Amino acid sequence: MDKVQEDWIVKNKELKRLLEIRTLELEKSLKNCQELQEQLLLQEKLASLGQLSAGIAHEIKNPINFINNFSELSIEYVEEIAEELKKLEQNDTITEINELLQDIKANLEKTLQHGKRADGIVKSMLMHSRGGQGEFVPTNLNTLLKEFVNLAFHGMRAGKNPINVSFVWDLDPELGQVAIIAEDFSRVIVNLCNNAFDAMRSKFNSEMDKEEKSSYQPVLKIRTSQDKNKVTIEIEDNGAGIPEPILNRILEPFFTTKKGKEGTGLGLSITHDILKAHNGTLAITSKEGEFTKFEITLPPISSTL
Structure with a gap:
């Protein structure tokens, strides 16, 4: 009888050990599954954010085009005005106007420079967000x-x-x-x-x-x-x-x-x-x-x- 009880005790301990190991494995699998679900959810949110960013970038592109186009046009007007002023009799007033025109032109060129930079960033965002044709x-x-x-x-x-x-x-x-x-x-x-x-x-x-x-x-x-x-x-x-x-x-x-x-x-x-x-x-x-x-x-x- 004692031998049977000892065998049962040994088997019981072994079963408990195996149960603990299996429980730990299940807990680890459950944790990995939860982490995977969180990562997939985050990936879905990132995809949605990418679509939203692409939409915003597309809307920003139009006003940037206006800024760049009108900056270029205004630079041309300033240059034309400067050319016309050369035909007039030169005096202190004309000289001062020319200096002001050069300042305006410099400001417009700086506006155009940063406008083109913004346009480049927006184009990069749009390219990054949309899928290619695999070509x-x-x-x-x-x-x-x-x-x-x-x-x-x-x-x-x-x-x-x-x-x-x-x-x-x-x-x-x-x-x-x-x-x-x-x-x-x-x-x-x-x-x-x-x-x-x-x-x-x-x-x-x-x-x-x-x-x-x-x-x-x-x-x-x-x-x-x-x-x-x-x-x-x-x-x-x-x-x-x-x-x-x-x-x-x-x-x-x-x-x-x-x-x-x-x-x-x-x-x-x-x-x-x-x-x-x-x-x-x-x-x-x-x-x-x-x-x-x-x-x-x-x-x-x-x-x-």
Whole structure:
């Protein structure tokens, strides 16, 4: 009888152990399911926000066109008035009017300059928000990089906890046009820049929390180069870096180290998929606490088309 009781006790303990393990597994699965639901909900909200932003950008584009068109027209009027004044007898009054006209022209040119800059930002937003037709089109890669790095930077500056970032540009002037789907590739640039800004913000906040005054300055380096076999883009930040155990997982869908609803874990995964569709590659090198470098390689234009 004692032997039977001992066996039952042993089996009971084993069942309890297995039950505890199974309970922990179920709790973990439930937690993962809840996190996935939250991420999908956030992704849906982001998609809706993207549609709203595209609508706002489209509405802003019309008044910007009026500003640019009337600025150009007013500059022409000022130049015509200045030409007519040259035909008159010159005196102090004419000289003063000419000086005023030059000031007005300078102001109009500055208005036009910033109007065109705003128009460029709006065009970039519209391109980024709408889906492409899946067609590879020869595109000036250097120009595209400048536009969307700038868009990502201003998006970061308009969000929570903005930081100042210095840019180092090392663009190959001989690069020319590369065949890409611009609407998709713009997402690659924005996603990689956003990751870089997050890493630099994290390091900046850590440095600010230290008792000793820090001289840390966030710097983002953008390089392009080419040879007969490939086109290379490098985006390198001097942020917090990526711990080695995490480095092999960051391209997994829904993998994120951000807390709560700050990240979906989809940015780098989508980036990787877009680059694969371009027959490209994405290599990541990083040293924790020092830097992270994203290196994109694309086939030359002749092999992409």
